[in-house]
Amino acid sequence: MPHSDPIKHAVRQVLSGDTDAFRLLVREYRLMIRSYVGSQLHRSDETDDLSQEVFMSAYRNLDQFDLDGDFGAWLRGIARNKLLMHFRTTQRRSQRESKFREEVAQLLEYDLEKIFVRQSDFAIEALLRCISKLPDRMRHVVREGLDGTKAAALAEELSTSLGAIYNLNYRASSLLRECVKAEME
């Protein structure tokens, strides 16, 4: 995470009326928040919209942030509430799926927080480099992503089974975690 002093300084500036200083907060935390929200939503347009709402809510309620606290953790708290509201709202539309997503998100809340509290800009930069080092097929799968029907399409494209695609992505994830860890040491 970025050093806290510029963050606190930016928060103070926004509170004193300098809206533009909020840019710094958006820049520093946008990837983390998009990743965090994205880990609990599967549609990228929903992820971006909800991430944006997180920042807007943070802006509205910035005076409630404890300057001695961790701004990233505070943002994730807002994101959790937003996600909960999102699940409740969408439940009406697709109760079966939303119920499943809400329960999984609640079950994983502790583990996801542990992962994202350690995330840094350096780790994100390292992740980009690590993706480029993956073997071709794995890199292809990682770059395509597995959302929606993409896994099935990839299986067809690579002439393999759906299970093999998930396995390939699983192995890629393990390699990426190891690679990022090595780069950070």
Next chain:
Amino acid sequence: MDQDLRILLAAWLTGEWDDAELAPALERLRTDRSLRKSLAEELAMLSQTRAVQSSEPRWLKLEDALGAALEHGEDDAVFESRVMASLSQIAPGYQSRRKWLTVAAIVSTVAAFVALAFLPGWLNNDGVERENTIAHQQNTPPIEIAQNNQDDTNTQTRRPIDGVNLVSNSRVSAVAVLSQAVNAQWGGNNRPVAGEGLDLGDFILRRGAVQIEFLSGVRLLLQAPANIELRAADEVLIRYGAASCFVTDMGHGFRVLTKEMEVADLGTAFSIDVKQDGKPEVHVIDGSVEIKSSQHETLEVQEMHAIRMGDDGPEDIEYSPDRFLKTSVIRGRQNAFALRRYNRWKEYAEALSADPSVLLHYTFEETDPSALELINVATDPSRATNGVVIGCQWDRGRWRSKRALLYRNASDRVLFQVPGAFDKATFLVWARVDAITQETTSLLMTEHPGRRALFSPADDKSISEAMKRRSKTTVETVRWELSQHTNNVMFSVGHGIKESDYDKLAVDHPYTRSDRWGTWACMGVTCDVKERTVTHYLNGQPIGTGQFTRAEPLLLDFMELGNFGTTVEELERTGGSAQRRFYGAIDELMIADRVFDASEIKSFWENGKP
């Protein structure tokens, strides 16, 4: 791969599943901690790869083509813009709470403020008229407040014009520019510096004098003490203070509001004095003005006449324009003030040069109008060489009397050498960024002795000595750079060619942004190698501190100010992105072999600020 993990992951990603298959997997997820951890790791990695890749889809293809990682940011900027755009539609809770507190505190003055609404063309309804009458009966004090008035008039940059549809109701970034400031000391939230654009809002001038140029074509000279509110590009409210307005043809119709009256320009120059405890006066220098008040008939005042708005209406007074500021006076004051500042800086610079820790101090005060060298005025000039000026042009610096080097061409630079490696260092520079013309701009960078050897005599001992020093350290490069990226000032020490070989600290630096271009800034960085601490400073204040991982002394040796030696091949290979030229002006550089504390850096700024 765990079968339940695959089922859960597939269900999560596709939104489709077989209940008979999912139910046991979900049941296990509720009780099996390791399964939860694995699923969280998979989802986090999927979302992270998606987030970083959605930021630069085109870049990744390029990355594949080049076989190298690229930096990211474009789509992030779009996301940032979306968020910032949406903020403009939000009234934050804390601002509205603050507003309510303000409202409570000023309730007795609100009626007076409403009185202004009685002026023709503003608001026309009976309710307002009644309130206005009450305001006058209560004889309320001058309006002292109105922070962030968020009424409709404050959301437009120009007052509505009958029969004309504005292209957009959205606000532009500024309605005026602070073109001159002489010893200006501001109160309140807005504290602009000369050259800065002024948005709508309140400005409290406690000391000094300023010149404001409105985009409508009006120049306003304001003398402290004054409290004004910019309400539109063609309208200003003066709560108190003395001002002179010079209105061009384009600016006809400009309005100055006070608690008691409205002065509408009819093609003129006029002065207005709104006293905190007296009656406002208007002195018409040229042309005429129209004066309107809530209780009296509209009055036209001709040039070389003056009125005072009393309780019984306007009364003629002696025309005395000399009491007010003139452009020539403000310019004269500014020159005198600048000369005092310049002399103060010279005294300070001389004392600084005498500090034994100062290795290099270029004051850019060369007497030769086309000097080829910057003289190192440090006490022991043998610890760093003079600077050799390559390409830069001499120009005026922070003050009219001060000299600076102007960087314009791609090859402009200053070359010098600070032999040796250092455990502690402070770098301070006064620079004016006129533009960031490429992704990365070099402020100060070391240069490989091998590259310098290309242009040096074959028997140059400084090269061989530098190569010897280089063989004893892992430090390859020391860089102080500005960039177009998020954290746009970076100090880094490279120990190899890979990204991971660099220790770096990048922080946000507002003076690299386009709205600050053309403004002098005092930039600094300190580095304590043993403590591994690096701190960036801007205008005397720390803007970020960080830790380096390595504790290798900083090897400086050959350095370049405002550029970086790039070969034609490197430029061609990188499509020009290896270009690091600085585009602006520099008029002081200091390098010391100790860490200046915050008070010393503040003093460097205080004594050198223009």
